Amino acid sequence: AHYRPSQRPDIGFNPIPVEQNPNFDTVTVPKGYSAQSFFSWGDPVEQGAPAWQKDASNTWQDQMKQAGQNHDGIWFFPFRDKPNDQGLLVMNHEYINPTLHPGGLTFKEDENGLRFRPESEVKKEMAAHGVSIIEVKRSTDGAWVRVMDSKYNRRITGMTPMALTGEAAGTDMLKTMADPEGRTVLGTLNNCAMGFTPWGTYLTCEENWKNYFVNRDKDDYAQRVSHHRYGVSNQQNSAYYAWESVEPRFNATPDKEQAHGGYVNEPNRFGWVVEIDPFDPKSTPKKRTAMGRLVRECSTLSLGDSGQMAFYFGDDTRGEYVYKFVPDKVYDPKRLTSNTDILDSGTLYAAIFHDDGKGEWKPLVFGQGGLTRRNGFFSQADVLINARRAADIVGATTMDRPEWVAVHPTTREVYVTLTNNKHRGKKDDQSTNAANPREDNRHGQIVRFTEAQSDPTAITFDWEVFLLAGDRPGATLADNSKVPENLIGNIKGDIFSSPDGIWFDFQGRLWIQTDYGDDSERNYNMGTNQMLCCDPVTAEVKRFMVGPRGCEITGVTTTPDGKTMWVNIQHPEISFPASDGKTRPRSTTVMITKDDGGVIGS
Numbered sequence: 271a272h273y274r275p276s277q278r279p280d281i282g283f284n285p286i287p288v289e290q291n292p293n294f295d296t297v298t299v300p301k302g303y304s305a306q307s308f309f310s311w312g313d314p315v316e317q318g319a320p321a322w323q324k325d326a327s328n329t330w331q332d333q334m335k336q337a338g339q340n341h342d343g344i345w346f347f348p349f350r351d352k353p354n355d356q357g358l359l360v361m362n363h364e365y366i367n368p369t370l371h372p373g374g375l376t377f378k379e380d381e382n383g384l385r386f387r388p389e390s391e392v393k394k395e396m397a398a399h400g401v402s403i404i405e406v407k408r409s410t411d412g413a414w415v416r417v418m419d420s421k422y423n424r425r426i427t428g429m430t431p432m433a434l435t436g437e438a439a440g441t442d443m444l445k446t447m448a449d450p451e452g453r454t455v456l457g458t459l460n461n462c463a464m465g466f467t468p469w470g471t472y473l474t475c476e477e478n479w480k481n482y483f484v485n486r487d488k489d490d491y492a493q494r495v496s497h498h499r500y501g502v503s504n505q506q507n508s509a510y511y512a513w514e515s516v517e518p519r520f521n522a523t524p525d526k527e528q529a530h531g532g533y534v535n536e537p538n539r540f541g542w543v544v545e546i547d548p549f550d551p552k553s554t555p556k557k558r559t560a561m562g563r564l565v566r567e568c569s570t571l572s573l574g575d576s577g578q579m580a581f582y583f584g585d586d587t588r589g590e591y592v593y594k595f596v597p598d599k600v601y602d603p604k605r606l607t608s609n610t611d612i613l614d615s616g617t618l619y620a621a622i623f624h625d626d627g628k629g630e631w632k633p634l635v636f637g638q639g640g641l642t643r644r645n646g647f648f649s650q651a652d653v654l655i656n657a658r659r660a661a662d663i664v665g666a667t668t669m670d671r672p673e674w675v676a677v678h679p680t681t682r683e684v685y686v687t688l689t690n691n692k693h694r695g696k697k698d699d700q701s702t703n704a705a706n707p708r709e710d711n712r713h714g715q716i717v718r719f720t721e722a723q724s725d726p727t728a729i730t731f732d733w734e735v736f737l738l739a740g741d742r743p744g745a746t747l748a749d750n751s752k753v754p755e756n757l758i759g760n761i762k763g764d765i766f767s768s769p770d771g772i773w774f775d776f777q778g779r780l781w782i783q784t785d786y787g788d789d790s791e792r793n794y795n796m797g798t799n800q801m802l803c804c805d806p807v808t809a810e811v812k813r814f815m816v817g818p819r820g821c822e823i824t825g826v827t828t829t830p831d832g833k834t835m836w837v838n839i840q841h842p843e844i845s846f847p848a849s850d851g852k853t854r855p856r857s858t859t860v861m862i863t864k865d866d867g868g869v870i871g872s
């Protein structure tokens with residue numbers, strides 16, 4: 271049986287048009303709603319943080335206490351006694367932009383083309399990654415304000431010490447010359463989307479960490495699955511910022527003179543779910559290795575009737591897989607402390623989407639399904655660290671860049687965004703299949719599935735393509751040319767490209783956020799990036815918000831009553847949120863309220 275949402279949510283706003291103005295530098299929401307900037311890159315977070323300087327002259331020490339860049343996944347943790355009026359906003363800072371420094375990123379090159387960076391810039395870049403935790407509350411006049419002296423206000427950065435826990439922790443593959451125990455790592459990187467647990471912790475997910483490392487030893491690289499299967503650089507420098515020129519741990523070239531090969535295992539210490547207790551400002555974040563190592567977008571909870579759980583993950587690279595983790599233990603709401611290490615034991619699965627609409631979860635367990643010595647696996651730690659390779663062997667289905675996952679609040683139906691994949695149908699290992707049906711897929715799709723008996727721990731499911739994003743049939747582009755067949759979608763209502771963020775609110779509205787190049791000719795009819803609201807029963811889509819030029823819209827959360835919403839505007843390109851045409855753009859959390867005080871979207 272398919273546990274479909276049958277009750278239509280109330281979606282009462284009048285949708286807004288696309289925004290095609292090339293100089294658009296603000297956000298638009300429907301009539302009857304207000305949006306205001308709430309929390310931007312550089313805003314003070316920790317005690318003693320200085321104010322943001324417009325010329326980006328803040329030092330790396332300043333940045334350690336200020337909001338990072340590239341706000342992404344976000345979650346509101348309400349205070350129990352006043353859940354709709356006070357709580358903690360926790361959000362990711364995915365990466366950095368040239369706006370971080372007064373004159374952009376400085377790269378110098380030696381005669382061999384090796385790139386070098388100034389130490390002060392690298393440190394500021396590490397400090398602008400990670401997570402922000404801020405306390406927010408309604409003031410006496412009803413307006414939301416930040417609690418600037420809150421004991422909870424905290425920055426977690428690319429330098430914060432974290433524990434490695436679970437089956438892979440302490441194994442040789444996680445040891446480095448700086449950490450011979452294999453249990454302590456500095457920092458979390460490229461924190462994209464997120465999740466939360468029923469026991470009140472935040473899960474930040476490490477996405478494109480591969481771009482921060484280099485292994486210059488081509489022979490070693492070719493045989494080291496944990497590097498090449500994830501796309502660590504084997505060129506002269508790491509792909510992004512050449513941090514290895516300042517911080518040796520980002521140089522993962524094996525060094526036989528050093529214990530544990532120097533830092534060859536450092537990349538194995540990224541790609542995890544990191545669990546953070548926002549209510550304990552002294553707590554050490556924990557990288558939960560039982561959940562597997564991916565280029566991980568998200569970690570979305572589904573909670574069953576008996577406390578059984580699944581956490582769903584997208585591995586966001588072309589042709590990678592959808593996964594879930596089922597903890598061994600169930601959630602016990604009566605004994606909160608007994609839940610604290612639940613994420614250290616359980617089963618990791620990879621998904622097969624059969625063409626007939628049936629699906630299977632294949633366990634990634636050492637000794638089962640070919641995950642044996644013959645295939646290069648010697649322990650469960652091997653399987654977890656090389657989860658992609660394990661999923662290859664069990665025959666998981668290659669997907670069009672799996673991003674966020676959303677779970678319906680009552681039926682537990684699961685929705686996955688497959689943002690786009692230009693390799694689909696073009697590369698031998700990525701031929702089209704029923705769940706990824708479009709060659710040269712530039713606009714993406716949303717797939718939905720129902721676990722057997724609607725049980726998060728089931729090992730079979732039924733699935734279908736919920737919608738195919740793209741232009742309307744017969745559409746034309748700016749030059750009056752006909753939109754090619756592969757760019758036509760089947761959206762009912764307002765069109766978009768490249769779904770990325772996706773989330774259900776408590777009343778079953780499906781919120782969809784986009785991430786596409788708004789300067790690309792093929793996205794002409796889509797305008798700037800947007801957030802839309804979708805009825806999961808009819809699949810009808812209404813545009814709720816459009817963002818400033820060049821941004822991506824990503825991350826959404828509300829108070830439990832649904833009346834205050836926070837949404838992140840990531841990497842705007844012109845002067846948002848100042849909108850004065852000259853101030854440098856800043857990633858910003860925008861707060862949305864309904865003017866009549868009602869539920870957002872209703």
Ligand code: FEO
Nearest residue numbers: 462477567586673
């Ligand atoms: Fe950081 Fe896959 O988005």
Ligand code: CA
Nearest residue numbers: 462673770771
């Ligand atoms: Ca994303």
Ligand code: CA
Nearest residue numbers: 673689770785
């Ligand atoms: Ca994306």
Ligand code: CA
Nearest residue numbers: 364822824840
């Ligand atoms: Ca992004």
